[in-house]
Amino acid sequence: MEEEAEGTAGIQSAETGLRVLLALAHPGPPRMLKTIAQTAGMPPSKAHRYLASLTRLGFADRDPANGRYRLGPAALQLGLVALGNLNPVRIGTAALAALRDEIDETVALAIWGSAGATFVRLEEASRPVTVNAKAGSVMPLLASATGRVFGAYLPPAMIAPMLALEMAQTPRRPDLPHDLPAAEALLAEVRQAGLGRVTGEMMSGIHALSAPVFDHQGRIVAALTALGSAGAFDDRPEGVVAAALRLAAGHASREMGWAG
Numbered sequence: 001m002e003e004e005a006e007g008t009a010g011i012q013s014a015e016t017g018l019r020v021l022l023a024l025a026h027p028g029p030p031r032m033l034k035t036i037a038q039t040a041g042m043p044p045s046k047a048h049r050y051l052a053s054l055t056r057l058g059f060a061d062r063d064p065a066n067g068r069y070r071l072g073p074a075a076l077q078l079g080l081v082a083l084g085n086l087n088p089v090r091i092g093t094a095a096l097a098a099l100r101d102e103i104d105e106t107v108a109l110a111i112w113g114s115a116g117a118t119f120v121r122l123e124e125a126s127r128p129v130t131v132n133a134k135a136g137s138v139m140p141l142l143a144s145a146t147g148r149v150f151g152a153y154l155p156p157a158m159i160a161p162m163l164a165l166e167m168a169q170t171p172r173r174p175d176l177p178h179d180l181p182a183a184e185a186l187l188a189e190v191r192q193a194g195l196g197r198v199t200g201e202m203m204s205g206i207h208a209l210s211a212p213v214f215d216h217q218g219r220i221v222a223a224l225t226a227l228g229s230a231g232a233f234d235d236r237p238e239g240v241v242a243a244a245l246r247l248a249a250g251h252a253s254r255e256m257g258w259a260g
Contacts, residue, residue: 016042020050021059021075030068088221089120091255092213095224096123099248103241105233106131108225110139110146110210116162117141117150117223131206131227140202141166142176142183145210146225148196152187153212153220175201193237194246196223200230207235209242211249216257224249 023039024031031039037047051069054060058074092109100107100123109121117139133139141147141163151159167178177183190196196210208227212220226241227233234241253260 016040016046017050017054020047021054021071023047024054024060024069024071025075030063030066030070032068036069088213088215088252088256091252092222092224093121095248095252096121099123099224099226099244100125103226103244105226105228105241108133108146108227110150110223110225111221112150112154113138117144117147119146119225125228127232131203140170142186143170143198143202145196145198145208145227146223148187148190148198149210149212149223149225150220151183152190152196153214173201195237195242196225197235197237199235205230207233209235209237209245211245212253213249213256214253214258214260216259218258218260221256222252224252 019040019042020036023036026039033044033048033051036051037044040047051060051062055062055069055072058072059078060069060075061072062069088111089109092111096107096109104125104127106125107123108119110117110119112118115138119133119135119137119139122133122135139146141151141159151163163180163183167180167183170176170178172178177186194211197208199207202208206227207230208225210223210225213222213224215221224245226245236242
């Protein structure tokens with residue numbers, strides 16, 4: 001019988017059972033016992049005992065026609081509760097301070113609000129950067145790195161009225177699109193790079209990069225943005241800041257359940 005070691009070591013049998021449950025939690029069709037056992041790193045006979053218990057509790061379900069296993073209704077309910085507790089602001093805020101400490105640049109967390117891409121948290125760099133932005137500031141879709149990220153990943157129908165209004169109200173400039181095809185081309189470039197980038201389009205002398213945070217369905221729920229003064233800020237799409245930003249946004253996305 002498998003030993004149960006309590007205390008700091010935990011309960012070994014519970015951990016083993018969870019390994020079997022995690023082996024079930026893979027996309028695709030129901031899995032054979034042999035495959036589950038291999039993924040969990042144990043003999044099929046041992047995996048079978050745990051699957052029997054998980055099935056009785058509703059965490060696993062066995063198809064009587066072919067003997068394959070899939071997650072059961074109790075696992076689905078547990079997953080729905082966990083997804084309901086996920087909060088992009090909480091998760092993004094946790095990533096923000098670590099990102100600021102790593103790159104020593106001013107960083108911000110934005111979500112999509114009723115008025116558009118809205119900063120909800122800012123962490124300042126050790127060196128002063130004069131930025132006319134604070135919690136509650138709404139970023140334009142085309143002139144800001146943050147807005148470009150949301151514009152690139154939100155459904156086109158959601159941003160179309162705001163995009164049209166912004167272009168109509170913005171004087172023509174060579175560094176900004178002034179019609180829908182040009183705007184769509186710009187947003188396609190953002191999707192291809194996985195980053196929004198501006199080099200003074202919103203505020204002269206201020207450069208910025210922004211990366212999307214996705215939820216479990218691959219929908220954008222937040223953006224992490226880094227910004228700084230021209231000449232001191234590494235705005236290269238493959239630079240140090242961009243790499244740190246992508247890693248931080250990817251980690252936050254996985255915390256939100258994204259598996260991409």
